[in-house]
Amino acid sequence: MIPRFKFDKSYLLGVGVTMELILRNARFKDSLELFDIGIDDGKFISIKKNIPEKGDEEIDLGGRFVSPPLVELHVHLDAALTVGEPRYNLGGSLLEGIDIWSERKKILTKEDVKNRVRKALKWELANGVTRVRTHVDICDPTFNALNALIEIKEEFKEYIDIQIVAFPQEGIFSFPDGEELMRKAMEKGADVVGGIPHYEWTREDGVKDVIFAVALGKELGKMIDLHIDETDDDHSRFIEVLAAETIKNNYEGKVTASHTTAMHSYNNAYAFKLLSWIKKANLNMVTNPLDNSVLQARFDAYPKRRGHTRVKEMDEMGINVSIADDSIMDPWYPLGLGDPLQAAFVFVHYGQMSGYNEMMRLIEMITTNPAKAFGATDYGIKVGNTADLVVFDAPRAIDAIRLVARRYLVIKNGKAITQTKPYETNIILNGKKEQINFIK
């Protein structure tokens, strides 16, 4: 049982207070041994079984699971918290979601976007996320959403490293002046080139979409992250074009493919060949279980496909696969709270990743794997690195997944920036009161 959390929390109230801090009794993954973590001047200075020195501040973590911060590699912050505006998605399909969003976009203002994004980012932070890659719809000549995100990126820079993807939600070649809008968005300050080939009107335009995105990314020296093959149509095969363009342009490692749900429906002979090209191109792959578990197979009769990309196979081949949220209460997914761990929990079921080793891989898919795709440096709980970490209110990684455990403490630059009190559940049986905590 985890001891109750008792320490002087007064420093949480002091903004900008630098402290020497020792976290006692931290657990990494499911290790049997516990470790102390010493932090000074914003850096990890000692990690060992028992740090003999005293800290100005000491926190006993009571054996709780500790990991590097979570990385949210794929989310649409400009659409966050717009669910029901101007109407709910009744059919539940991706295309209906895009229609609703294009209606909502007409009344978008910069302040509207900023207010919603601030709230969503605070949720992400409280969930232990300190790096976020957000797609921003640039099919809007006013660029209200992009301008809002550029300002928010600056506003939150001390806490969250934000990458903005210029995302052509309505197509590059199927939307008026799409190519010019993409270029302008990058000039204005977007960090990553996006694309959406499967949404273009024709197969030919879809291929052009991929070629344009890779060429623009290479020209500007920027990373590339495309929404690609997010459909149940097994003829949607733009990922092969992306892999080929990446290899031809010597751009391996800088390109990410998001969603790729059509891969679920490809025949195995084709998928096998495709995976080898994805590996050769060193593509980073992102799966979005919350959205795609509800959006995919909407047009299927029974049996209904699951509609996720081939995570297990890619992970076993050493391809870098990440899990991300995609939506936080928007026209495509009405739920969500900006927590990649919740998405990982869903993928245990949706992707049949319930083997012990598979569940351990899920932790990598919300931490180190997306950190790699993000291009994060100075990442990980290592002496000398910046002291960023997250403490889960659970004793082991596997309990963190099972409980979708709240983040007990989030530390950024050596300072505690969020704290969540553990739940306390009391049960009274036969007149006797007992506290239970859902830990075996």
Ligand code: FE2
């Ligand atoms: Fe997305």
